[in-house]
Amino acid sequence: MTEARVLHAQLHLLDRQVVHDRDGRLVCKVDDLELALDEQGRPYVTAILMGPLALGPRLGGVLGRLMTGVARLLGAQDPPRLPMADVSRVASAVHVGGDLTPPALERWVRTRLIEPIPGAWHETE
Amino acid sequence: MRLSDLLARPVRDSSGRPAGQVADVRLVQDGPLLRQVQHAFRVAGLIVVTRHTGRLFGYERGPAIKGPWLVRAVLKVLHRNTRYVPWEHVDRIDDDGVLLRVPLDELTSVHDLYQDSGP
Numbered sequence: 001m002t003e004a005r006v007l008h009a010q011l012h013l014l015d016r017q018v019v020h021d022r023d024g025r026l027v028c029k030v031d032d033l034e035l036a037l038d039e040q041g042r043p044y045v046t047a048i049l050m051g052p053l054a055l056g057p058r059l060g061g062v063l064g065r066l067m068t069g070v071a072r073l074l075g076a077q078d079p080p081r082l083p084m085a086d087v088s089r090v091a092s093a094v095h096v097g098g099d100l101t102p103p104a105l106e107r108w109v110r111t112r113l114i115e116p117i118p119g120a121w122h123e124t125e
Numbered sequence: 126m127r128l129s130d131l132l133a134r135p136v137r138d139s140s141g142r143p144a145g146q147v148a149d150v151r152l153v154q155d156g157p158l159l160r161q162v163q164h165a166f167r168v169a170g171l172i173v174v175t176r177h178t179g180r181l182f183g184y185e186r187g188p189a190i191k192g193p194w195l196v197r198a199v200l201k202v203l204h205r206n207t208r209y210v211p212w213e214h215v216d217r218i219d220d221d222g223v224l225l226r227v228p229l230d231e232l233t234s235v236h237d238l239y240q241d242s243g244p
Contacts, residue, residue: 004155007166009128011149011183033128035168042212043126044156044165058129084166085159 007090009033009045017093018048018082020100027082030094031055034081047081048094051103054079074105135222136173136210138229144208145175147223151209151238170211171223172235185235201236208232 007013018027031054034047053076056068086098102110114120128150136144149172156165172186185204209232216226225232 004153004164006169007152007154008172008183008186009150009152010132011186013152014128035126035128035130037126038157038167042156042167044167045128045152046159046165049127054127057127058132083159085162 012090013048013094018050019093019095021088021095021097027096027100028080029055031079032058045084047083048087048096049079049081051076051079131168131171131218131223134218136171136225137222138225138232139216139227140229142229144225144229144232145173145206147171148174148207168212170209171215173208173210173232175206186238204235207235209235209238 013030013033016030018030019025020027028048028050030048031051032049033045034049035043036046038044052067052071056064056066056071058064059067080101080103082096082100083098086096087094088097089095131147131150134147136146138144151169151172152166153169154164154166156167159165185200185207210225214225214227214232216224218224
């Protein structure tokens, strides 16, 4: 039985880059971590939280409130989450697998602005 | 609950005396199984500092702690008030911060974490 791995949240996880395993794409930064309670009432990490709704409250102050305010104006309800079960490796970056849903703003820009441009599609598509 | 609900929160001991604030949270990968694949990272304890900045750079937890005696001695002096609180010693978390079950004197120094081994 190997000894369980030890990490420090602030030192090894927060603000680290998240990289997608499949294509090495940079996904996000670790803006906050979601905790749940186990049967003994001890907290454990369930997901990585990202985006302005995760970082804003952590920063606090005027900048933090501005960040969350703008995100709510754009219709965001909760920060996007990456389940910890998808995390394959924690090194200098956090590596995740699984299928990622593209951020809402990116999807909107792609469908509304980019795709209508003639020649925006590859010939194979 | 989020991790940021714990970080930088003021900590009081069992008699209500201020013990500092939470600088970091120690996670151990022995929590519940996630999707039957891997264990979750469980909150094992809090690292509490008395300094106002509340930020640590990890020297007191890195390879330096096993380094040359002079480095060790300097770190020991710099972090003499940096304490480790196992999660079992946390009584509750309310609007005023983290309340502990134990008096301040019973808290161990962060150095004691690395007497044997560990990252």
